[in-house]
Amino acid sequence: MGPETRDELLDAAERYARVVPIPVDFERVEWECSDRAVRRAGACLYDHRIEQVTIRLTWEAYRSFGWDEFTGTIRHELVHAWEFQQFGESGHGRRFKTKARELDAPRHCRSFADARLRLVCSSCDWEARRFRASEAVKRPAKRRCGSCGSRYRVEHVESGRRWRTHAGYLVARRKLDGDW
Numbered sequence: 001m002g003p004e005t006r007d008e009l010l011d012a013a014e015r016y017a018r019v020v021p022i023p024v025d026f027e028r029v030e031w032e033c034s035d036r037a038v039r040r041a042g043a044c045l046y047d048h049r050i051e052q053v054t055i056r057l058t059w060e061a062y063r064s065f066g067w068d069e070f071t072g073t074i075r076h077e078l079v080h081a082w083e084f085q086q087f088g089e090s091g092h093g094r095r096f097k098t099k100a101r102e103l104d105a106p107r108h109c110r111s112f113a114d115a116r117l118r119l120v121c122s123s124c125d126w127e128a129r130r131f132r133a134s135e136a137v138k139r140p141a142k143r144r145c146g147s148c149g150s151r152y153r154v155e156h157v158e159s160g161r162r163w164r165t166h167a168g169y170l171v172a173r174r175k176l177d178g179d180w
Helices: 006-017 059-065 067-087 094-102 166-179
Strands: 029-034 042-047 052-058 117-121 127-130 152-156
Touching: 006 029, 006 052, 006 059, 006 067, 042 067, 052 059, 052 067, 059 067, 067 094, 152 166
Parallel strands: 029 052
Antiparallel strands: 042 052, 117 127, 117 152
16 A cells, blocks of 8 residues: 555655665755646756755656556656766766666656647648647647648547637637636
């Protein structure tokens, strides 16, 4: 049985992190829980001015994955914390990949939520998923397919509503209202 509240999750994550064999200075690590994130299971932020690392874990990802899988997310974020503390930067490159492999941490964490929107090309089989109403979603007429350069349509996955223009987006948004 894993943590049942956000505070319990943060406490358990910090305890778990301290037994992971990685040289992270935990005195310079803050832990937070996010209720807003819809794509990422965790994030590691670095404040260069005070050399402080913040590891932000996503509550819904934990609930979706369960504790056993979520420990991989914690190890993943610890690799970022280690890179920030040792090198002042972090990414998912060769150094990250090597350290992640040592810790059996995933290089990328799987998505825990389904995208609400899809961009679908009218000419080829390209498609992209979106969780939020980005400019590509709001103003698709100004953008093109990432593969062949043709126009694409936007689709609200749950309702099936589609649009190709900003006006179409506004209509869909108004009609869907609370179901957006």
